[in-house]
Amino acid sequence: MGQKKDLTGSExxxxxxxLAEGCGSLKIAxxxxxxxxxxxxxxxxxxxxxxKRVEKPRRKITAHELRKVKRAAAKMPLAxxxxxxxxxxxxxxxxxxxxxxxxxxxxxxxxxxxPPLNKTHKLKRQDWAKKYLKTDFSxxxxxxxxxxxxxxxxxxxxxWIGKGQRAPVPLRRQQGGGGVLVWAGIIKDELVGPFRVExxxxxxxxxxxxxxxxxxxxxWYRKKSASFKKNMIFMQDNAxxxxxxxxxxxxxxxxxxxxxxxxxxPCSPDLxxxxxxxSIIKCEIYKEGKQYTSLNSVWEAVVAAARNVDGEQIxxxxxxxxxxxxxxxxxxxxxxxx
Numbered sequence: 574m575g576q577k578k579d580l581t582g583s584e585x586x587x588x589x590x591x592l593a594e595g596c597g598s599l600k601i602a603x604x605x606x607x608x609x610x611x612x613x614x615x616x617x618x619x620x621x622x623x624x625k626r627v628e629k630p631r632r633k634i635t636a637h638e639l640r641k642v643k644r645a646a647a648k649m650p651l652a653x654x655x656x657x658x659x660x661x662x663x664x665x666x667x668x669x670x671x672x673x674x675x676x677x678x679x680x681x682x683x684x685x686x687x688p689p690l691n692k693t694h695k696l697k698r699q700d701w702a703k704k705y706l707k708t709d710f711s712x713x714x715x716x717x718x719x720x721x722x723x724x725x726x727x728x729x730x731x732x733w734i735g736k737g738q739r740a741p742v743p744l745r746r747q748q749g750g751g752g753v754l755v756w757a758g759i760i761k762d763e764l765v766g767p768f769r770v771e772x773x774x775x776x777x778x779x780x781x782x783x784x785x786x787x788x789x790x791x792x793w794y795r796k797k798s799a800s801f802k803k804n805m806i807f808m809q810d811n812a813x814x815x816x817x818x819x820x821x822x823x824x825x826x827x828x829x830x831x832x833x834x835x836x837x838x839p840c841s842p843d844l845x846x847x848x849x850x851x852s853i854i855k856c857e858i859y860k861e862g863k864q865y866t867s868l869n870s871v872w873e874a875v876v877a878a879a880r881n882v883d884g885e886q887i888x889x890x891x892x893x894x895x896x897x898x899x900x901x902x903x904x905x906x907x908x909x910x911x
Contacts, residue, residue, distance in 0.1 A: 580607070580611065580615055582711075582888070582892040584605055584607065585615065585892065585895050585896075586709065586710070586711075586892075586895055587601075587604075587605060588601055588605070588612060588615060588616065588895070589706060589707075589895040589898065589899065590706065590707045591604065592616070592706075592899075593703075593706035593707050594707075598612045598613045598616060616899070618896075619895070619896040619899040619900065634663065634666070634674065638661065638663055639674070641661040641663070642657060642658065642661055642663070642674060642675070642678075643678050643735070645657045645658075645660045645661050646675060646678060646679045646733050646734075646735045647735040647738060649733075650733075650734050650735070650738060651733070651734065652733060653733070654668060654671035654672050654675055654733060655668070655671065657671075657675070657733060658671055675733050678735060678736060679733045679734055679735045679736055680733070680734060680736065681733060681734075687840075687842075687843070687908060688840060690840055690906065690907060690908065693839075694838070694839050694840050694906065695905060695906025695907060696906060697838040697839060697906075698838045698840075698841055698844070698901050698906040699901065699902060699905065699906040700838070701836065701837070701838040701841075701844075702898040702901045702902050703902070704836070705835070705898065706898055708806070710891060710892070710894040710895070711760075711761045711891065711892075712760070712761075712804045712805055712806055713760065713805075713806045713808055713835065713891070713894075714758045714759070714760040714765065714805055714806065714807050714808060715758060715759050715760070715808050715845055715846050715847045715891065716756065716757070716758040716765075716807070716808060716809045716847065717756075717757070717758075717809070717810065717845060717847045717848065717851070718754055718755065718756050718770070718776070718812075719754075719755045719757075719851045719854075719855075720752045720753070720754050720755070721752055721753050721755060721855070721858065721871050721872075721875055722751070722752040722871070723751070723752070723864055723865045723866070723867075723868070723871055724864050724865075725855070725859040725863075725864070751772075751868060752868070752871075753769060753770075753772070753868050753871055753872045753875070754769070754770035754774075754776070755767045755768070755769060755770070755872075755875055756768045756769075756770060756784070756788065756789075757847065757850070757879070758789070758847065759846065759847050759850060759887050759890060759891060760805070760891065761887075761888065761891055762884035762885065762887050762888035762891070763884065763887065764850075764879060764882060764887055765789065765793050766788070766789070766793075766879075767875060767876065767879050768784075768788035768789070768792075769872055770784060772868060776812075776814045777813075777814055778813075778814050778817040778819040778820045778823075779819065780814075781814040781815065781820060782819070782820055782823045782824075790827065802828065805833065806832070806833055806834070806835050807824070807829045807833060807834050807835065808835040808837065808845070809837070810837050810841075810842070810845065811837050811839060821834075843897075843908050843909050843910050844897055844901065844909070846890035846891055846893055846894060846897075847890070849890050849893075850882065850887070850890060853878075853882060853886070854875060854878045854879060854882070857874075857878040857881070858871065858874040858875060858878050897909055
């Protein structure tokens with residue numbers, strides 16, 4: 574029985590399907606002709622959360638420097654550890670040491686973005702995971718919308734806050750603000766879009782379907798082969814414009830119905846891999862506190878950032894679905910990830 578270095582995406586998908594059929598790790602190892610420990614390690618890692626941070630020995634700084642850092646942290650709310658130490662003219666301190674020092678006198682603040690899950694939500698998330706355990710996720714098109722603003726999303730800024738201090742209120746534009754609504758999809762290793770929703774258009778059932786007709790269907794879907802269309806599964810969340818009777822009937826007329834339209838559990842952005850793509854794009858367009866002067870400029874930044882996301886990054890996201898399903902079952906429907 575040969576032992577290879579890494580499991581392929583195809584092998585990982587087969588492991589999940591064999592588990593769903595009730596096979597044990599030893600039997601799966603024999604079926605795939607892989608080392609038993611490799612199979613066990615994949616199953617264990619898929620069900621584990623993040624590893625606990627291990628404290629490392631920190632570099633010592635003088636008491637005088639420590640007082641300077643404490644004063645700087647109080648004067649510079651939401652600043653990074655690097656900015657705080659640079660303001661004190663303290664150089665050569667690695668990030669891990671800076672954070673360990675600041676952890677004694679401050680904490681990183683960021684708004685909670687996810688609503689709590691109730692019992693019904695958790696049960697529906699578990700039912701969803703069980704239903705799609707045997708799915709070939711390389712055939713699923715994961716879609717979502719993202720709104721980008723001139724200054725970054727609310728709650729984006731984060732940094733060190735001295736203990737006892739309150740996070741500052743960000744400045745708001747009185748005029749010239751607004752944002753751009755972007756739609757995109759990912760399937761296997763391919764990015765579909767991004768497409769821009771026309772400014773001022775509110776996406777209700779009718780306008781959402783018209784938008785998909787003008788962008789997704791005319792510019793991408795119609796170019797695909799009949800066999801691709803037959804096997805593709807379309808995923809979208811439960812936003813009112815997506816889940817309405819009008820939208821469902823419209824998609825059905827396009828051939829996207831029944832098993833070709835994935836059901837989606839409530840309160841589950843953590844299960845949609847395209848959310849990770851949005852994070853990659855936002856990190857790029859808002860890096861170093863970048864702000865924009867027009868909606869066109871922020872849209873151009875989104876397009877440029879999306880163009881820099883390669884197929885391997887997208888493939889990593891779509892191949893993560895087997896592990897996500899195992900994790901949501903291990904957590905009895907709870908949120909996965911951080």
